[in-house]
Amino acid sequence: MSVRVYDLAHSRAGDKGNTSNISVICYDARHWEFLERELTEERVADAFRHLAKGPVRRYPLRNLKAFNFVIENALAGGVTVSLAQDIHGKSYSNVMLAIELPDPK
Amino acid sequence: MRSKDTVRVGAGAGTSDDRLVPALELAERGDIDYLVFECLAERTVSRENLSRSKNPEQGYSPSLHARLRMVLPTCIRKGIRIVSNMGAANPLGGARAARKEAADLGLGDVAVAVVLGDDVSSLVKHRGDLRLIENGEPLESILPKMISANAYLGADVVCEALNTGAPIVLSGRVADPSLFLAPMMYEFGWAYDDLPKIAQGTAAGHLLECTASVTGGCFGWPDKKNVPDLARNGYPFADAKADGSIVIGKTPGSGGRLDVMTCTEQLIYEIHDPSAYITPDCVLDITGVTLTQEAADRVRVAHAKARPATPTYKVNVGYADGYIGEGEVSYGGIDAVARAKWAAEIVKERLKLQGFVYDDFRVDLIGMSSLHDQIESRPEPYEVRLGMAGRTLDRRAAHAIGFEVRAMHMHGPGRAGGACEPRVRDVLAVKSVLLPKSMVNAQVVVEGTP
Numbered sequence: 001m002s003v004r005v006y007d008l009a010h011s012r013a014g015d016k017g018n019t020s021n022i023s024v025i026c027y028d029a030r031h032w033e034f035l036e037r038e039l040t041e042e043r044v045a046d047a048f049r050h051l052a053k054g055p056v057r058r059y060p061l062r063n064l065k066a067f068n069f070v071i072e073n074a075l076a077g078g079v080t081v082s083l084a085q086d087i088h089g090k091s092y093s094n095v096m097l098a099i100e101l102p103d104p105k
Numbered sequence: 106m107r108s109k110d111t112v113r114v115g116a117g118a119g120t121s122d123d124r125l126v127p128a129l130e131l132a133e134r135g136d137i138d139y140l141v142f143e144c145l146a147e148r149t150v151s152r153e154n155l156s157r158s159k160n161p162e163q164g165y166s167p168s169l170h171a172r173l174r175m176v177l178p179t180c181i182r183k184g185i186r187i188v189s190n191m192g193a194a195n196p197l198g199g200a201r202a203a204r205k206e207a208a209d210l211g212l213g214d215v216a217v218a219v220v221l222g223d224d225v226s227s228l229v230k231h232r233g234d235l236r237l238i239e240n241g242e243p244l245e246s247i248l249p250k251m252i253s254a255n256a257y258l259g260a261d262v263v264c265e266a267l268n269t270g271a272p273i274v275l276s277g278r279v280a281d282p283s284l285f286l287a288p289m290m291y292e293f294g295w296a297y298d299d300l301p302k303i304a305q306g307t308a309a310g311h312l313l314e315c316t317a318s319v320t321g322g323c324f325g326w327p328d329k330k331n332v333p334d335l336a337r338n339g340y341p342f343a344d345a346k347a348d349g350s351i352v353i354g355k356t357p358g359s360g361g362r363l364d365v366m367t368c369t370e371q372l373i374y375e376i377h378d379p380s381a382y383i384t385p386d387c388v389l390d391i392t393g394v395t396l397t398q399e400a401a402d403r404v405r406v407a408h409a410k411a412r413p414a415t416p417t418y419k420v421n422v423g424y425a426d427g428y429i430g431e432g433e434v435s436y437g438g439i440d441a442v443a444r445a446k447w448a449a450e451i452v453k454e455r456l457k458l459q460g461f462v463y464d465d466f467r468v469d470l471i472g473m474s475s476l477h478d479q480i481e482s483r484p485e486p487y488e489v490r491l492g493m494a495g496r497t498l499d500r501r502a503a504h505a506i507g508f509e510v511r512a513m514h515m516h517g518p519g520r521a522g523g524a525c526e527p528r529v530r531d532v533l534a535v536k537s538v539l540l541p542k543s544m545v546n547a548q549v550v551v552e553g554t555p
Binding site: 080 | 326330371372373374426429476
């Protein structure tokens with residue numbers, strides 16, 4: 001059994017230069033510790049390995065029952081030069097939400 | 106109704122392409138004191154610099170005309186002051202255009218306080234030794250191609266502009282949150298060493314700078330995150346008090362939602378290290394911020410912290426970096442994906458035969474892999490759109506991509522449909538450097554009589 005990040009959290013992605021910034025925000029604060037344990041920098045780097053060179057840095061924000069992930073070298077050079085359809089990587093939050101984690105129960 | 110000791114700062118635009126009407130609704134029904142239009146994306150100033158070089162009267166945001174025409178009568182009548190970076194690469198030209206709009210609307214002589222000094226291109230020309238933040242190389246490496254260099258100015262100079270009493274404040278590049286912080290500093294006399302208040306005002310500015318992002322825009326999800334009446338979502342405002350207390354609200358009667366969930370998404374948005382969000386005004390720390398639903402569509406923001414501002418301004422350097430050429434064509438039905446892939450190979454070979462080379466080249470199967478890649482593990486869709494794009498210094502090479510993709514109608518695998526016209530656009534790349542604040546001469550000039 002597994003859960004997706006999608007089941008426990010919402011997410012938004014933004015950009016600065018060639019760096020993607022993706023928030024993960026728990027619907028229920030009780031899931032924060034589970035995500036702290038399971039949604040590691042390594043797991044996120046693995047989910048984005050085909051899109052981003054990394055590194056991935058995770059910033060915990062317990063006050064907002066959230067995390068902020070900063071993924072470097074993620075946007076094909078950045079919005080001004082990228083050839084991608086989604087130059088800002090705004091749709092990257094959906095890659096985050098699709099990450100599967102072991103069942104918390 | 107709101108108490109008299111509150112200053113209400115409204116958000117009227119979060120990008121130059123933002124909707125116009127919600128700003129008018131906010132001015133008419135939102136009981137605001139200030140209306141802030143944030144209209145500059147990373148590349149906008151470079152682009153407007155090119156406009157100005159073709160016509161010295163231009164170079165401000167072209168959306169200035171439509172926005173001011175729409176809101177000025179209400180704002181002037183109600184005494185709502187306008188703050189905006191729509192001056193872009195020509196704030197003085199923008200001021201003249203704004204004053205003409207006001208006169209044409211029968212509003213008389215409307216003064217505009219103009220913020221100048223963000224354009225540091227002549228300054229950095231002699232500072233080729235500055236290091237680019239992105240790759241550590243010297244600025245020298247892009248100086249020959251430089252189109253613009255603009256410092257992200259802070260709230261202090263915008264505050265100075267408000268101090269002139271002019272109904273409109275127009276700037277070029279100013280950091281987004283600073284545009285919202287400035288009216289609070291001006292009204293309450295906050296100084297940069299009132300760090301808890303500067304922190305609260307900066308957090309408020311960050312929450313407002315993308316307008317509808319806190320009112321349900323870019324948020325909804327079917328059956329999971331419902332947003333009522335999303336087609337009519339409203340723009341937000343901040344209620345600030347002298348002690349630094351902040352409550353975020355939105356236009357009464359507008360659609361959308363404003364709650365802890367929407368505010369959390371925007372608060373973290375593009376902030377990178379949440380303990381060190383660097384603005385020209387402070388280094389904001391949101392790691393202790395609390396968001397509390399105080400009433401329907403009202404969220405209280407508390408406990409933002411800040412450290413003193415850094416001694417440098419971030420400067421965006423825009424430069425010409427060749428061209429991007431693009432083409433698209435669709436395949437549907439049996440073996441759609443295989444035919445699209447075959448077409449892509451043919452186009453690549455045609456480009457090679459003509460001797461064109463590209464610094465970067467990309468093939469997308471739109472409907473399968475254009476957003477998140479990993480084509481090998483995606484299910485085959487019924488139809489797919491082939492997108493091909495390349496970046497090059499040779500304009501003909503850029504054009505050839507769209508030309509050859511379109512030629513798949515005639516010369517490719519069986520039955521392509523719906524190719525687009527070949528597309529070529531100039532690449533306006535942006536890199537940044539840090540410039541000591543002491544070198545930058547931010548100043549205010551008033552057009553007209555306040």
